[in-house]
Amino acid sequence: MKSVTFADGTAVPVLGQGTWQMGRRWFRRRREVAALRTGIELGMTCIDTAESYDEGGAERIVGEAIAGRRDRVFIVTKVSADRATRALIPEACAASLRRLRTDVIDLYLVHWRGEVPLEETVVAFEKLRAEGKIRFWGTSNFDVADMEELGPGHCAANQVLYHPEARGIEHDLLPWSQERGLPTMAYSPIGQAGRLLRHKTLLHIARRHGATAAQVALAWGLRQPGLISIPKAGRPRHVRANHAALALELTPEDLREIDVALPPPNGKQKLVIW
Ligand code: NAP
Numbered sequence: 001m002k003s004v005t006f007a008d009g010t011a012v013p014v015l016g017q018g019t020w021q022m023g024r025r026w027f028r029r030r031r032e033v034a035a036l037r038t039g040i041e042l043g044m045t046c047i048d049t050a051e052s053y054d055e056g057g058a059e060r061i062v063g064e065a066i067a068g069r070r071d072r073v074f075i076v077t078k079v080s081a082d083r084a085t086r087a088l089i090p091e092a093c094a095a096s097l098r099r100l101r102t103d104v105i106d107l108y109l110v111h112w113r114g115e116v117p118l119e120e121t122v123v124a125f126e127k128l129r130a131e132g133k134i135r136f137w138g139t140s141n142f143d144v145a146d147m148e149e150l151g152p153g154h155c156a157a158n159q160v161l162y163h164p165e166a167r168g169i170e171h172d173l174l175p176w177s178q179e180r181g182l183p184t185m186a187y188s189p190i191g192q193a194g195r196l197l198r199h200k201t202l203l204h205i206a207r208r209h210g211a212t213a214a215q216v217a218l219a220w221g222l223r224q225p226g227l228i229s230i231p232k233a234g235r236p237r238h239v240r241a242n243h244a245a246l247a248l249e250l251t252p253e254d255l256r257e258i259d260v261a262l263p264p265p266n267g268k269q270k271l272v273i274w
Contacts, residue, residue: 001013001014001015001043001044001246002014002246004183004226004227004228006136006156006157006183007136007154007156007181010074010135010136012046012074012183012228013043013044013045013046013228014222014227014228014229014246015043015044015218015222015228015229015231015242015243015245015246016039016044016045016046016047016048016074016076016185016228016229016230017035017036017039017044017046017047017048017230017231017232017233017239018048018187018230018231018232019032019036019047019048019049019053019058019061019062019232020050020053020058020232021053021054021058021232021234022036022049022053022054022057022058022061022062022232022234023053023054023056023057023058023059023060023061024054024057028234029061029064031234031235031236032061032065032234033061033064033065034236035233035234035235035236035238035239036061036062036065036066036239037065037069038236038239038240039233039239039242039243040065040066040069040072040073042239042240042243043243044239044242044243045072045073045074046073046074046076046228046230047062047065047066047073047074047075047076048076048077048159048185048187048230049062049075049076049077049078049100050077050078050080050111051077051078051079051080051083051092051095051096051099052078052080052111056095056096056099059077059096059099059100060099062075062077062099062100063099063100063101063102064101066100066101066102067101070102073106074106074107075100075102075105075106075107076105076106076107076108076109076159076185077096077100077105077107077108077109078108078109078110078111078140079092079093079096079108079109079110079111080092080111080114081110081111081112081113081114081115081116082114082115082116084110084114084116084120084121084124085116085120085121085124086120086123086124086127089121089124089125089128090124090127090128093105093108093128093133093134094133096108097133103132103133104132104133104134104135105133105134105135106134106135106136107134107135107136107137107138107156107157108125108128108134108136108137108138109137109138109139109140109157109159110125110137110138110139110140111140111141112140112141112273113139113141113142113143113146118146118149118150122137122150122153122154125137125154126154129154136154136156136157137154137155137156138155138156138157138158138159139155139157139158139159140158140159140160140185140187141159141160141161141271141273141274142158142160142271143173143270143271144172144173144176147173147176147177147182155182156182156183157182157183157184157185157228158173158177158182158183158184158185159184159185159186159187159230160173160184160185160186160187160271161186161187161188161271161272161273161274162174162184162186162187162188162189162221162227163186163188163189163190163191163192163196163217163221164191164196164199164202164217164220164221164258164262165191165195165196165199165262166188166191166272167262167263167264167265168265168269168270168271168272169184169271170264170265171264171265171266171267171268171269172268173271174224174227177226178224178225178226181226182226183226183227183228184224184226184227184228185227185228185229185230186221186224186227186228186229186230187230187274188274189217189218189221189229189230189231190213190214190217190218190231191217192274194214196213196214196217197212197213197214198213199213199217199261200261201257201258201260201261201262202216202217202258204257205250205254205257205258208254209248211244211245211248212241214231214238214241214242214245215241215242215244215245215248216245216248216250216254218231218242218245218248219245219246219248219249219250220250220255220258222245222246223250223255
């Protein structure tokens with residue numbers, strides 16, 4: 001699988017796995033763990049979660065799924081913005097590490113831009129890095145102005161909404177990040193809760209390729225350099241289908257059709273958050 005290279009040379013595969021809504025229902029637990037493990041076997045080793053997903057329930061599922069496989073995965077989790085303070089981050093990180101059953105988080109993100117001064121969050125992140133509790137830190141739901149305020153430094157990645165119906169970042173944030181070699185993690189790449197699964201244009205293109213609309217949406221996002229896509233699939237068969245999207249090559253005609261039905265931004269758009 002192609003990968004995106006982080007500042008220190010770490011290669012992260014372009015197709016990962018999301019976990020929002022996992023850990024919510026006890027009777028789905030085994031299937032969710034099996035789905036994540038299926039993805040790991042297929043090389044979808046970047047696993048995204050957050051302390052806020054089902055109050056730690058999703059992190060617990062990840063912890064169970066990666067048992068015995070820790071060295072093969074790249075774990076991304078998030079601290080909620082209101083807890084991204086010098087006083088609260090150490091405990092938030094410790095709790096995530098316990099739930100994930102690991103002693104290091106690969107990438108620790110601040111979940112959205114909140115009220116806490118950025119310098120304070122950065123100092124707290126750097127302390128965790130120095131202590132070996134996280135390998136990289138980064139941001140989520142930060143727009144260009146937030147990234148510029150953050151300034152040059154050790155931010156390793158920014159995670160934002162990006163799918164064919166949510167293209168606002170193509171105007172500024174995505175090129176800004178690409179020019180600086182800052183990896184972008186695209187969340188809700190199939191439109192969240194399956195919204196794009198029945199999209200007429202995507203279905204039309206999918207039929208030409210013997211594929212599904214979900215696969216077209218994934219392949220469309222993955223055409224962007226420096227981008228890691230993190231679809232959530234709670235069923236092994238969906239994970240396998242998502243993996244197959246890596247082999248789907250959209251033609252210029254496909255891309256033109258998407259541009260007509262779901263046009264790129266023609267100016268600045270406010271960053272949309274989930
Ligand atoms: P998504 O990945 O766009 O869509 C997930 C939905 O699509 C689920 O209902 C899933 O069903 C279904 N699905 C997945 N693969 C499928 C396939 N091949 N065929 C048919 N249906 C399929 O939405 P998302 O969960 O919002 O986003 C992905 C991840 O991004 C999240 O899980 C989370 O880790 C992250 N995220 C981050 C933020 C942030 O603020 N940083 C916000 C939102 C999301 P099943 O579960 O039944 O397979």
